[in-house]
Amino acid sequence: MIFRKKGGEEGTGQTGTITPETVLEALKNVKDPEIGRPLVELGMIRDVRVCGGQVAFEVQLTTPACPLKATIEQDCRKAVLSIPGVEQVNIEWSSRVPQGRRREQQPVPGVKHIIAVASGKGGVGKSTVAVNLAVALASSGAKAGLLDADIYGPSIPLMLDIQQTPMLVKVRDPETGEDVQRMAAPEKFGLKLMSLGFLADTDTPVIWRGPMVASAVRQMLTETDWGELDYLVVDLPPGTGDAQLSLAQIVPLTGVVIVMTPQDVALTIATKALRMFEHLNTPLLGIVENMATFVCPNCGEESEIFGHTGAGQRAAEEMGVRFLGRIPLDPRIVTDSDAGIPTFIRDPESRPGQAYASIASQVAAEISVQTLTGPRPSRRPADAATGPR
Numbered sequence: 001m002i003f004r005k006k007g008g009e010e011g012t013g014q015t016g017t018i019t020p021e022t023v024l025e026a027l028k029n030v031k032d033p034e035i036g037r038p039l040v041e042l043g044m045i046r047d048v049r050v051c052g053g054q055v056a057f058e059v060q061l062t063t064p065a066c067p068l069k070a071t072i073e074q075d076c077r078k079a080v081l082s083i084p085g086v087e088q089v090n091i092e093w094s095s096r097v098p099q100g101r102r103r104e105q106q107p108v109p110g111v112k113h114i115i116a117v118a119s120g121k122g123g124v125g126k127s128t129v130a131v132n133l134a135v136a137l138a139s140s141g142a143k144a145g146l147l148d149a150d151i152y153g154p155s156i157p158l159m160l161d162i163q164q165t166p167m168l169v170k171v172r173d174p175e176t177g178e179d180v181q182r183m184a185a186p187e188k189f190g191l192k193l194m195s196l197g198f199l200a201d202t203d204t205p206v207i208w209r210g211p212m213v214a215s216a217v218r219q220m221l222t223e224t225d226w227g228e229l230d231y232l233v234v235d236l237p238p239g240t241g242d243a244q245l246s247l248a249q250i251v252p253l254t255g256v257v258i259v260m261t262p263q264d265v266a267l268t269i270a271t272k273a274l275r276m277f278e279h280l281n282t283p284l285l286g287i288v289e290n291m292a293t294f295v296c297p298n299c300g301e302e303s304e305i306f307g308h309t310g311a312g313q314r315a316a317e318e319m320g321v322r323f324l325g326r327i328p329l330d331p332r333i334v335t336d337s338d339a340g341i342p343t344f345i346r347d348p349e350s351r352p353g354q355a356y357a358s359i360a361s362q363v364a365a366e367i368s369v370q371t372l373t374g375p376r377p378s379r380r381p382a383d384a385a386t387g388p389r
């Protein structure tokens, strides 16, 4: 992106003193708006070049899905154009998702962040959020995967219209240097995928006991060849059951996205999920409010059918976590799911499509913030039993 000074703001012609150091000095007070630390200190300004009054540099974002790129661009531009003699600023963009600092934060080799999508109760749209979150992250340019940990009712094969038995491949274990056998993750819509639906005969009901659940989830997670992933989204079964508990115990999750609907007794349900993950020492990334408003399929008008819109935002504020966004109730989401095409893919410009994209940006931003500054201290709502107001 090239910026020039507007007329009347022409430089002084004193270009002799501009050096990469002058540029870095001018940029030293420009902070990442979310992380609150200077871009220079975070190593986000790279490859500064000066040619006469022309300055070029690279800004390396902490995620390709960065929601505040425009603000960063504006702040950098303003800072560099304030150097006497600078006529033109050329910013190149790149991204590199930071990895958790603790070694155990990368429990699956090659996978930087594991994000679980959970809820306090069933049927609130977890799987739909997980699928659209994953495809939106992938379409932003991130390397993303999706693990269907709902072993009781795997939904990914249907929602993405994919039924593939994973092939077995030999890969080198980075720890031991030995060849090990792994399942190659089937791919669709730019995502690496794994689901029990790929492995088991779906017509045969399986009676799962706690330890079996834990081992099935562990096996899918650790015995899949995910390659290099920035984000692995995990769709959890409803409630506070075995797969939720075992996943949080097997792997240190980067964090959990809680999905809720406004007609829930919002704070009670969300608090239950919050407590469980808090107990397991798992950070919360934030809350998504699903099916908050109704979008008329004929006229496109959005109406508040439940009268509780905003419950998710209030719950997030009271708990001190990020409100990640709101998805309207839209019948096309159901038909898209049934047709095996995520709404974000079928129509990214639709209202739900844009909502999913924005949620993906917010999740990615929260991961960057928590990775670079540590988990947020969570708060408990003052009165968890009051429900939506």
Ligand SMILES: Nc1ncnc2c1ncn2[C@@H]1O[C@H](COP(=O)(O)OP(=O)(O)OP(=O)(O)O)[C@@H](O)[C@H]1O
Binding pocket: 119, 121, 122, 123, 124, 125, 126, 127, 128, 129, 150, 155, 236, 237, 238, 290, 291, 327, 328, 329, 330, 331, 333, 334, 335, 337
């Ligand atoms: N915003 C939405 N608008 C309309 N329908 C939706 C929306 N989100 C999800 N749905 C539909 O609601 C139903 C339940 O969604 P989904 O399967 O994602 O929920 P879940 O929380 O994963 O359920 P479970 O607890 O059974 O795993 C599906 O038919 C889905 O298509």
Ligand SMILES: [Mg+2]
Binding pocket: 126, 127, 128, 150, 155, 235, 236, 237
């Ligand atoms: Mg589900």
